[in-house]
Amino acid sequence: MTGRVLLVEDNERLCTMLRGVLEARGHEVRCATSGEAALALLQGERFDLLVLDLKLPGMSGVDLLRHVRRSAALKELPVVIMTGVFRGAGYAQAAAKLGVSAYLEKPFGRDDFLKAVDGALEQGPGGKELNRLLLELFRDGKSGTLELRGGTRVFVIGGEPASFSSPRFVPFLVLGSHLQRADLERFPPSRPGRLPLVEAGLLSYEELLEQSRLFLSRTLIEALVQKQAPRFDPELAAVELPLTPLCLPRLLHQAADAAPFNLAAYLARAGELFPMLTQAYFRLANLLNMGQEEIELLQQLGQGNTVRTILSGLDRPARGGAFLDMLAGMGMLSLNGAQASDQAPDFPQKRLFNRPIEEVAELQAATMSFEDLVDEVSDSIELVVGETGMAAPLSSSDIDFEQEVQRDYATIQDKNYYEIFGMTPGSFSFDALKEAYFAKTRQYSPEKFMQLSGAILGRAQDVLSHYANAYNTLSSVIAKERYDEMLNANTIGLGGKRDDELQARIQFQSGKVFLEMEDFGNAERALQDAYTLAPDDARTSAYLAWSIYKNPGNQRSAGALEKCRMLLTKSLQAERTAEAFAFRGWMLLDEGRDGLAEGEFQKALKLNAHDAHALAGMRLITERREAEKKGLFKRIFG
Structure with missing residues (x-):
């Protein structure tokens, strides 16, 4: 734990040595060689600890201590006494009555000195490290004011940093070229605070919000990395606007990633313990933005591995150790002497965002039940025919349509793509193709489709698919040329291997074109046809998954999302x-x-x-x- 220390010692050599010891531990140190100089510093600046020699020129250390204890602002300031003159238990007891945290008789060792400093900082109003203090405020939902180094005050509302006041903010804006010194001099803000910068036209309100939040985030991360021990005042008055709240768990996660981490010390302390996820993990995990390495690390918890074993398998064990230490500090992780299972969430949770990718096994058609089919198509049925009137008996027109489907299905079996539309290669034209295609498909309306079932429904789908294949082939110059070559090679008829391969390629390319046009419905249909002809092609599976995912008509379908995952898994297994x-x-x-x-x-x-x-x-x-x-x-x- 670090703090801001005033060191009062008239022996310059000893003062320099002690200052070096404190600064090496991360403390910010100011020195004074007399009681008068020390009192002036105490009245003008904020300190977390006073380290005081009793024998000083002019005002003695004892007199300075009396001034400190009589001051309302300084009476709770922790004090460590150093003396080579006033020795014995009697002096130490008298000093304790004046609120002295530690009494060191010269000569004293470096370890004793640091132990006294650390203990005094723990007892003071700024005794808790910022990390620990923020966590306590977050858990209890408390509000108050934190006083950081450099005169920055952070306003905590409901347990999270929400605003600040700092003399460092304007220099921060100037350094980032968001403010010009000349503009500040020409158009000075009318009053203190950040909002007057907007009133003066020096910043837009949106820019003020952006820079305020960035400043607050950087300032707190810097204080966390430095392990500052700020003062905390439970009173919350005159909160400076605008509010710029931060997500505290995410802030602590970022700070853990930025701070240096002593892996050896961590392993000595926790290496042989078994980590386990707690219920608090599930309450806070969705507030974090974990990386893939961190998510994969979490999968090793609860499997009988110690911290040392888990970290030894990582490319960056120090970073993994910092992550586990951060989780443990936030109560999301417990370290146990014996193997234990992870806890489960104690509240309903729809989704855990920071989880590994689920690999979905390919679904077999034979496993789909009638109920599955109903769930899959129910949304589409409602869109077409509404919620009522679905039990009407078949009319004579419906029976005529079934017979028409049967005739169309029989007709396409022995005809090439030109003949399907009543053309020949010599009489072909794009306008005639378009007119014939829409004439044939117009009769297959959604209303009529809804009256079909069983084998007739399947044949109707085959007919439409065949019409689409023929149209996509003949409407593409390149695909048409290839198809003409195939016809001239006497490979007439449907169902041959070369035809399947060609059609798979044609439908795949058509699907990609539709995707580029953001016509996701046609893209899905074309790619589904390609997948039917080439189910083992990795890229076809991937693009079909993408077309299904992007099709707005599938957004409410859990089955469609599951199918996307299955197709992508299958694609990656193939290639x-x-x-x-x-x-x-x-x-x-x-x-x-x-x-x-x-x-x-x-x-x-x-x-x-x-x-x-x-x-x-x-x-x-x-x-x-x-x-x-x-x-x-x-x-x-x-």
Whole structure:
């Protein structure tokens, strides 16, 4: 624990030596060689500890101590006495009555000196390290004011830092080129505070919010890294506007990542213990933004491994140790002498964002029940026919439509794509193709489809799929040329292997074009046809998953989301492609699991450094992090 120390010692050599010892431990030290100089410093600055020699020139140390104890502002200041003259238990007892924390007789050792300083800081009003103090305030939901070094006051509301007042803020803006010194001199703010900067037109309100939140975040992280022990006043008055609240668990996570970590000391203390997730973990985990390494580390908990064993398998064990130490400090993790199982959440929780990627096994068609089918299509049925009137008996027109489906199905079996639309290669035209295609598909309306079932429904789907295949092939110049070559090679008819391969390629390319046009419904249909013809092609599986995911008609379908995951898993099992990793990254990103999404995008870019989806995902993650650092208004309050 560190603090701001006033060292009063007239022996300059000893003063320099003790100052070096304190600064090496991270304390900020001011020195005085007389009682009068020390009193002036105490009245003008804030200190966490007074280290005082009793024998001083002019005002003695005893007189200075009396002044301190009579001052309302200084009466609780911790004091450590050093003396080579006033020896014995009697003097020590008299000093204790004046609130002295420790009484050191010269000569004393370095360890005794540091022990006395640390003990005194623990007892003082600023005795708790900032980390511990913030956690207590967060858990209890308390409000108050923290006084940090440099004159910065942080206002805590309901357990979280929400605003600040600091003389360092304007220099911070000038250093970042958000303010110009000349403008400050020409248009000085009318009154103290941050809002007058907006009143004077020096900053926009949005920019003030961004920079205020960034300053507050950096200031607190710096204080946490330095292990400051600030004063805390439970009174909360005159909170400076605007409010810029910070998420405390996320702030502590960032500070843990920024601070140096002594791995050897941590392993000596906790290396042989078994870590376990607590119920508090589930209450706080969704407030953090963990990386893939951290999420993977958590999967090793509760499996009978000690901290030492877990960290030994990491590429960066120090970072993993800092992460576990941070979780334990927040009560999200407990360290036990014996193996124990992780606790479960004690409240309903729909989703845990910081969890590993689930690999979904491919679903077999035979396992789908009638109830599954009803759940899968119920939303689509409501969109087409509404919620009532679905039990009407088949009319004569419905029976006629079933017979029409049967005739169409029989007709397409022995005809090539030109013949299906009543054309020949010589009479072909794009306008005629378009007119014939829409004439044939118009009769397959959603209302009529809803009256079909069983084998007839399947045949109707086959007919529409075949019409789409034929239209997509003949409407594409390149695909049409290939199809003409196939016809000239006397491979006439449907169902041949070469035809399947060609059609799979055609439908795949058509699906990609539809995706680029953001016509996700047609993209899904084309890619589904390609997948039917080439179910083992990795890229087809990946793009089909992406088209299903992007299709607005599937947004309410849990079955569609499960199918996307299954297809991406199948794709990656067949071949590791950049597209599959990138698509899975975007699905994770939409769930708010930025850490895992970043890992997927990085895998994609290792395979293809120019993959557009992965690059776009990385840009969005970077923008989110910058927005989080800068504190955009909509991310604070939205």
